[in-house]
Amino acid sequence: MFKKPVLSLLILPALVAGAGAARADVITQWNFNSVVADGSTSTGSSDPSTGGGAALTLGGVTAAFASGAANGGSSDPATSDDTGWQTTGYAAQGLGDGQFGVQFNVSTVGHEAVSFSYDLRHSNTSARHERVQYSIDGLNFVDAAIFSGAAGDTWFNSRSVDLSGIAGVADNASFALRVVAAFAPGSSLYEASSPTGSYAGGTWRFDMVTVSGTPIAPVPEPETWAMMLAGLAALGSVGRRRLFSQG
Numbered sequence: 563m564f565k566k567p568v569l570s571l572l573i574l575p576a577l578v579a580g581a582g583a584a585r586a587d588v589i590t591q592w593n594f595n596s597v598v599a600d601g602s603t604s605t606g607s608s609d610p611s612t613g614g615g616a617a618l619t620l621g622g623v624t625a626a627f628a629s630g631a632a633n634g635g636s637s638d639p640a641t642s643d644d645t646g647w648q649t650t651g652y653a654a655q656g657l658g659d660g661q662f663g664v665q666f667n668v669s670t671v672g673h674e675a676v677s678f679s680y681d682l683r684h685s686n687t688s689a690r691h692e693r694v695q696y697s698i699d700g701l702n703f704v705d706a707a708i709f710s711g712a713a714g715d716t717w718f719n720s721r722s723v724d725l726s727g728i729a730g731v732a733d734n735a736s737f738a739l740r741v742v743a744a745f746a747p748g749s750s751l752y753e754a755s756s757p758t759g760s761y762a763g764g765t766w767r768f769d770m771v772t773v774s775g776t777p778i779a780p781v782p783e784p785e786t787w788a789m790m791l792a793g794l795a796a797l798g799s800v801g802r803r804r805l806f807s808q809g
C-alpha cells in the first residue's frame with residue numbers, strides 16, 4: 563500500500579538534481595528583421611524579436627537598417643527580408659575611445675550563467691577593435707572582452723562572451739551590455755578594419771544580438787517538499803489519500 567509514495571521519494575531528488583543541468587535559454591534576442599516581412603532589408607525593427615529589452619546608441623552614433631545577408635551575411639536563419647542594425651556616426655580618429663557604440667538593456671531576472679553573443683559586420687573604414695562591456699547597475703560599465711575585426715565589408719559572426727563567473731550578472735533587472743569602438747590595444751588611435759584602409763568612422767552592422775542564461779532552479783523549502791509529496795500522494799487511490807489525511 564505504501565509502495566507508490568516510497569517510490570516518489572526516491573524519484574523526487576533525481577528530478578531536482580536534473581533541473582540543475584538545464585540548458586541555456588535565449589532571454590532576449592534581436593534579429594532586427596521587420597516584424598512582418600516586407601521584402602525590404604532597409605526596413606526592420608530595433609525591438610527584441612524574442613523577450614524584452616531596449617537597444618540604444620551611444621555617443622554620436624545613429625542607427626538605421628541594412629541587409630543582414632549581404633557580404634557573406636550574419637547567422638540569422640531568415641531566408642528573406644534579413645535585416646541588420648546599421649550604425650554610423652562613430653568618433654573621429656583619436657577621439658572617443660570606448661564612448662561610441664551600442665547598448666542593450668536586458669533584465670536577467672530568473673536566470674544565471676548569462677552569456678552574450680552577436681554578429682557584427684565591419685565596414686572597411688570602421689574601427690577594427692570592439693570592446694564588450696557589461697553593467698550590473700545600468701550606469702557603470704566594465705570591460706569584459708575585446709574583439710578584432712581585421713577585414714572590411716565582412717561579417718564576424720557569433721562573437722561570444724561568457725559572463726557566468728561575474729558576480730551580480732545573474733538575476734539582475736538592471737543588467738546591460740555595450741559594444742563600443744576601441745582604440746587599438748596599446749595605442750591612442752583607431753585601427754581600420756581593412757588592413758589596407760584608413761579609419762574614418764565607418765559603419766558597424768549588428769545582427770542576432772542574443773543574451774542567454776539558465777533558469778535559476780528554485781531551492782525547495784521544507785513546506786514545498788511537503789506540498790510536492792502531498793500532490794504526488796493525491797495521485798494515488800482514494801484509500802491512500804484517506805490514509806495520508808489521517809496521518
Ligand SMILES: [Ca+2]
Binds near residue numbers: 599601602603604643
Ligand atoms: Ca524589412
Ligand SMILES: [Ca+2]
Binds near residue numbers: 594595630638644770
Ligand atoms: Ca537579421
